[in-house]
Amino acid sequence: MIVTYNSAPVIGHLLDSLPAALGGQHAHVVVVDNGSMDDTCSVVARRTDCVLIRAENRGYSAGLNRGVRALPGDGPILLLNPDVWMHPGSVQALMEGLAAPGTGVVVPRLIDERGRLAFSRRREPTLARALGLGRTGRPFLSEADLDRNGYDSAGVTDWATGAVMLLSRSCYRDLDGWDESFFLYSEETDYCLRARDLGWVTRYEPAAVATHLGGHSGQSARIHSMQIVNRVRLYRRRHGPVASAVYLLLAVAREMSWVARGRGDSMSALTALLIPGSRPPELGCSDRLIPR
Incomplete structure (x- = not known):
């Protein structure tokens, strides 16, 4: 397959x-x-x-x-x-x-x-x-x-x-x-x-x-955003709201550190983490990352 x-x-x-x-x-x-x-x-x-x-x-x-x-x-x-x-x-x-x-x-x-x-x-x-x-x-x-x-x-x-x-x-x-x-x-x-x-x-x-060979999916801001957001989505589905909120904060901090070092696609990932409407269409915006 x-x-x-x-x-x-x-x-x-x-x-x-x-x-x-x-x-x-x-x-x-x-x-x-x-x-x-x-x-x-x-x-x-x-x-x-x-x-x-x-x-x-x-x-x-x-x-x-x-x-x-x-x-x-x-x-x-x-x-x-x-x-x-x-x-x-x-x-x-x-x-x-x-x-x-x-x-x-x-x-x-x-x-x-x-x-x-x-x-x-x-x-x-x-x-x-x-x-x-x-x-x-x-x-x-x-x-x-x-x-x-x-x-x-x-x-x-x-x-x-x-x-x-x-x-x-x-x-x-x-x-x-x-x-x-x-x-x-x-x-x-x-x-x-x-x-x-x-x-x-x-x-x-x-x-x-x-x-x-690896890398066949390519690398872009959109691809990187999907990688990062999906990690947080996965964790959120398997853990409670407090742990999930901490995980999200850690993901945000990690991407901010990469932005500070000049990695442009991390800015897109950071925005996607915090603003659902900015995510790539494939991710949608209904799956909340910020726990209620």
């Missing part, structure tokens, strides 16, 4: 990598295109190894759910960003990880195009981790797991980068799919934490490897 948006330069490489990654296993491949304005649909439509669904761009989560509904069968669901390619045997390794009791999500070892480890394991958002001190590497302060040695062994993580995820079909049904109110960003955090709430774990499996 792949969601594309202006992915013409990368989608072919991913699709070409799947036969070796599957290692002889049978799979249905569905590509949902969220209204690309480049040649993505033409590239995919010329292929015979996948099904293309053209969809209105209602966000990444909506595209995933749309694609899952089109997948035949009742097996596990492999979600792939278009800017990854899977290494040989990686899907089999993910399947073995999913067989562990209670596992709802399995994620691979991610590397960049130069072969360097990507720190893809994440801890649950907390007030301390909202301070912007992740570079210290201290678990109490860092949402990202920066312990390089820990990436050599399989284990459970709170959540992980969503570039590649193998989902249990039962877990997906229990959660009623992905929350489509997250247009882009924080949707994988929400999914993994809701899964954990119901007793499903997210498992990291280093025997499965994928190369992730």
Whole structure:
């Protein structure tokens, strides 16, 4: 299950990598295109190894759910960003990880195009981790797991980068799919934490490897605003009004510090945090960030 948006330069490489990654296993491949304005649909439509669904761009989560509904069968669901390619045997390794009791999500070892480890394991958002001190590497302060040695062994993580995820079909049904109110960003955090709430774990499996180019969504003031606002929205949904108010204040302070250092897109994020009507249309303005 792949969601594309202006992915013409990368989608072919991913699709070409799947036969070796599957290692002889049978799979249905569905590509949902969220209204690309480049040649993505033409590239995919010329292929015979996948099904293309053209969809209105209602966000990444909506595209995933749309694609899952089109997948035949009742097996596990492999979600792939278009800017990854899977290494040989990686899907089999993910399947073995999913067989562990209670596992709802399995994620691979991610590397960049130069072969360097990507720190893809994440801890649950907390007030301390909202301070912007992740570079210290201290678990109490860092949402990202920066312990390089820990990436050599399989284990459970709170959540992980969503570039590649193998989902249990039962877990997906229990959660009623992905929350489509997250247009882009924080949707994988929400999914993994809701899964954990119901007793499903997210498992990291280093025997499965994928190369992730990253940055395919681009960077802009609009993108940055979505990242920051969705973090606060996610926290607000899972915590009480006092903690949520503190989290919002910390997010505001963090963006103000970046504005002071000359980061222009942080001014847009700061405005979006405080003035609902200024948010990107994809975020809407009905989801209050300031608790009553």
